[in-house]
Amino acid sequence: MNILAGVYRPDNGELKIHGQPHQFRNPADALNAGIGMVHQEFRLIPSFSVAENVILGSAARVLRNKQVELEVSELAERFGLKVDPSQPLWQLSMGERQKVEILKILWRNAQVLILDEPTTVLTPSEVDELGEILTKMAEDGRSIIFISHKLHEVSGICDEATVLRQGKTVASALPIESTDQRELAQLMVGTSASTADRPEPNTPGGPLLELDRLSALGDRGLEAFSNLTFQVNAGEIVGIAGVAGNGQRELADVIAGLRPSTAGSLSMNGSDITEASPQFRFKSGLAYIPEDRLGVGLAPRLSITDNAILRVYRQQRRGPFILAEKALAYCKDIVQRFGVRSADLDGPIAALSGGNLQRLLVGRELDGQPSVIVASQPTRGLDVQGVKAIQELLIEQRNSGVAVIMISEDLDELLTIADRLLVMESGLIRGEFDPRTASRDEVGMAMLSDGQATTGI
């Protein structure tokens, strides 16, 4: 989408508008060709008024504020976008700011509008409103590309759907009217190239991690998940399935202690850790494999050794110093045991490939002999070997009595290696399945909204 909007340049292939090939060098080129984009992170200036933001980049040399405000409000009215053009932007809610972004593109008279996950910042009633606005613009003859993880929105708003997975088109231009939501859901979660073999069933022990009516907010202050109650027992892998963006990432962060919960409680090994620090949780046996490996789990500018000792450097001190030989020996051990291929242990970690990064991170986390592992999308973006290696490591841990939560978008992966499967949608658990007997269809159905808790679109 960034290529369409002129932010990135394509490596290959061409883009045609009305049959003419186009090459965009920057977003202005794209806008001139009639393509505008509403990014997930808004590109607006808080201290400017609504009208000033709308004309940003296309302003005439002399600004006549009153007239611009009048024109902006006419444009807004035409499409039912209710905003006051003279109000400073910082006073607006996220939903209103999004309208300003849309107005900005309409002002340039774009014929193609790209909206990147526009509903993640909106309250349910604002989502309804956005649907109406988009419908109005479509009736006006404009094309709209609506990017979303949420199926009910796609089927409520769109005419056709194209499914992308890992950079490839899985299905294109499916007419929504005649397409089953279940079918769409399956296309989205997809099948993986290869997975580890299904582990031998074993008898899980007592609960190691217990969630009791746990709730938390997302990055934008809206509820990410609420009232989650479940437990993970020793020696089992609990899979959390669902389309991304339904509260899974926030759930993992809350369990790891990186995001505060707003209600409910969390306990590990029988003791309450709802308020405990991430460090305390780790010491009590919680390992966390975050979704954003380089951003949350690793320090990209530091060396492989520095990254390897992140969990143990406190034990490798003499006085204030970190013992270099001990650190290096530890790093070598992790690298060998977990098959990290790297030439230079003092080189920056960013030089490692995705698979090797993940082996190092997982190895480091597992080395602490955890009793609970939270793995968020641990195999995403890895090659076939990497996927299998990580899965086998997790199974090995489960066999030795560790409680594992595995969050994944890859349904087949979960159906193979999980002992129990929970489906998350809109921040709620929509169903629990036994992966040995559940069918993809059943699970896929649960990934859809049941229509009660969310919007009426």
Add this chain to the structure above:
Amino acid sequence: MRRPRLSLREQPLPGGQPLAFGTGLLIALIVGILLLLAAGHEPLKIYSRMFEASLGDPDAWAKTINRAIPLGLAGLAVAIAGSMGLWNIGAEGQIMAGAIAAAWVARIGGDWPGIILIAMMLIAAVGGGGVLALGPALARAKLGVNEIITTLMLNEVAIRLVQWLIHGPWKDPDSYNFPLAPMLPDQARLPTLFSRAHFGLLIAAAVIVIASVAVRYTAWGYELRIAGSSEATARYSGISLSKKILTVLVLSGAVAGLAGGVELSGTADRLTETISNGFGFAGIIVAALALMRPSGVAVVALLFGAVQIGGQSIQTLGVSSSVSTILQAFVLFGAIGAGVFSRYRVVLDADTRSSNKELSDD
């Protein structure tokens, strides 16, 4: 259309930074030749004068070293904060705060033995710089207030404080009404090592070595580097960010304060308005050229000191002081520009379809 574009190298060029500094110097010298010719001077004569005045004999070395001492300490102050991704733009003010604190100790302890007096002055200087950095540090650590702005603004406060002191309460009654603080007592002066190079050299060297070792080899420095590389990772591993920010910024201020104390006791006779002489701002440049690594600060400070002393010396040949400032600016431009090329390569657009790691990569 083939357009030149910067593309990230997989590995930075080995030895990139010294090379960059050398290139910067070379570019500055070449530009300088043109500049001097245009102003009607003989470039070779001017350059040899610059070299002699800064590095030609022990006396010249002493001048350069005395200049490099405050530059190095100020650069270290900025680099300590920079290793954690923080910007201390207030070293200038913290130097003055340090000098004020040291001058105050010299006022009350005029009859103490020299070694005790100097030690107390330097301790007070450390405290003075640290106290001035405390406000911005607290605001950043507890409230997330941008430290660039707060430290920058406190520079103004510090210079006004110096002005008030030397125009008012600390004005020397024997100064014939000039705004001057009284001369320091003799035993408050740092001893000299050779020529006029003062003992501050050893102090600065020791502090730079300690800080480099601390950042590179201690758990404290490790946490600092983790936090500077990724805040989320620091939180994830249980490092308290706000505590770290607080200590690092205060420490940065304390080191700058020490620079003020050393400068007062080593080269200045008394507290003056120009006690800092722009060292705090030059320190930012020194730290940037050292890539925010405390270990790189010493060499950069020496070179920078030589350029400054050399630049001053040619004023006696009738070259305007702005020429030397322009030369310094070109050293910086050249070094930073060359630094970019050690990390990026220039490619032509049309034939690079595969390597698309551009600057705009986010």
